[in-house]
Amino acid sequence: MTSIVQNQWYVAAYGREIGRELFSRTICGESILFWRTEAGQVTAMSDRCVHRRFPLSEKPSHLNGDTVVCGYHGFTYGADGVCVAVPGQKRVPRTARLKSYPVVEQDSFVWVFIGDPDEAESTRIPRAPWLDQEGWTVVSGMEPLKARASLLIDNLMDLSHETYLHGGYIGTPEVAETPITTEVDEDAGIVYVSRHMADAECPPFYSTSTGIQGRITRWQDIEYTPPCLYKLHSRIAPVGVLPNEDGTDPDAFHVEVVYAITPETENSTHDFWAVARDFALDDESVSDFLRENNRTVVLQDVTALDVLEQVLTGEPDGYQELSINIDTGGLAARRLIAAMAAEGAGTTVEQPAAATAP
Numbered sequence: 222m223t224s225i226v227q228n229q230w231y232v233a234a235y236g237r238e239i240g241r242e243l244f245s246r247t248i249c250g251e252s253i254l255f256w257r258t259e260a261g262q263v264t265a266m267s268d269r270c271v272h273r274r275f276p277l278s279e280k281p282s283h284l285n286g287d288t289v290v291c292g293y294h295g296f297t298y299g300a301d302g303v304c305v306a307v308p309g310q311k312r313v314p315r316t317a318r319l320k321s322y323p324v325v326e327q328d329s330f331v332w333v334f335i336g337d338p339d340e341a342e343s344t345r346i347p348r349a350p351w352l353d354q355e356g357w358t359v360v361s362g363m364e365p366l367k368a369r370a371s372l373l374i375d376n377l378m379d380l381s382h383e384t385y386l387h388g389g390y391i392g393t394p395e396v397a398e399t400p401i402t403t404e405v406d407e408d409a410g411i412v413y414v415s416r417h418m419a420d421a422e423c424p425p426f427y428s429t430s431t432g433i434q435g436r437i438t439r440w441q442d443i444e445y446t447p448p449c450l451y452k453l454h455s456r457i458a459p460v461g462v463l464p465n466e467d468g469t470d471p472d473a474f475h476v477e478v479v480y481a482i483t484p485e486t487e488n489s490t491h492d493f494w495a496v497a498r499d500f501a502l503d504d505e506s507v508s509d510f511l512r513e514n515n516r517t518v519v520l521q522d523v524t525a526l527d528v529l530e531q532v533l534t535g536e537p538d539g540y541q542e543l544s545i546n547i548d549t550g551g552l553a554a555r556r557l558i559a560a561m562a563a564e565g566a567g568t569t570v571e572q573p574a575a576a577t578a579p
């Protein structure tokens with residue numbers, strides 16, 4: 222049985238990746254074919270022909286208007302995955318249909334529902350509005366990770382690693398030194414982790430992009446909506462500059478760092494990353510810098526997590542971890558995901574005990 226949480230929405234792609242070319246990506250272990258109809262609607266269906274399993278993304282399979290024609294023997298499917306023509310006979314077998322997936326395009330992402338399609342409508346899709354909103358400029362990408370999704374979740378929930386793994390980019394001593402607060406909204410199913418640094422060194426990622434010279438007030442407010450969407454609300458300001466009482470914050474720089482954590486298989490992950498900023502909106506050099514810098518940071522994580530996956534795969538199950546205060550966010554995330562997995566599998570297992578760090 223899969224350990225991947227079922228009956229949830231996952232980010233499958235950026236909208237820009239899907240057009241009038243057949244596009245295939247494995248999401249949660251399922252090979253899915255994506256394409257846009259002539260009207261511009263994204264469709265998602267199994268990437269395996271029902272006849273002999275030929276991948277519909279593989280040439281010479283092709284689109285013909287709003288149908289996809291299998292390149293092996295010509296089975297032809299509509300945008301809903303239903304077969305509309307087969308070679309050599311008029312009658313199309315009633316069961317000739319591809320599994321089709323609910324799909325929603327939102328906040329620059331294409332979301333696909335994995336599990337029972339009847340559950341799709343009543344299941345939330347978390348939002349990341351800055352990725353497609355006036356007043357924000359975004360750079361984004363996706364890196365393949367040869368490691369299970371839970372390792373990336375652990376990584377993102379505990380930013381103390383920035384000091385060590387990302388020194389010279391986004392890490393400074395204050396990140397690891399400053400304690401965090403962790404809160405869980407059980408009803409909404411969201412984990413919040415905050416670290417507010419009052420007087421910190423400004424790492425190159427922010428000094429170069431904002432132009433701030435000298436020390437900063439740096440806030441990191443994580444909001445993780447399991448299983449897929451992670452947001453880091455980052456606030457950077459000259460040291461001592463705080464938001465106004467009415468909540469306005471004109472003298473700070475705001476960066477929304479968004480990750481979508483989508484399992485490809487049990488042991489590999491699509492690591493979607495995006496950085497939205499509310500300053501230097503039209504400055505291409507800032508965009509280029511943030512794109513390159515963030516990608517480098519993501520690849521530092523990818524390298525470390527790929528190693529970790531190899532280590533874990535090679536060791537017997539049941540090893541003992543040792544958790545400390547910095548891990549409270551990650552442990553809370555694991556607890557929510559375990560509960561979601563039990564629900565998605567239709568089982569009523571006991572809630573795992575609240576994870577606490579010593």
Ligand code: FES
Nearest residue numbers: 270272273291294
């Ligand atoms: S495998 Fe697709 S038509 Fe035969």
Ligand SMILES: [Fe+2]
Nearest residue numbers: 376387518522
């Ligand atoms: Fe990292």
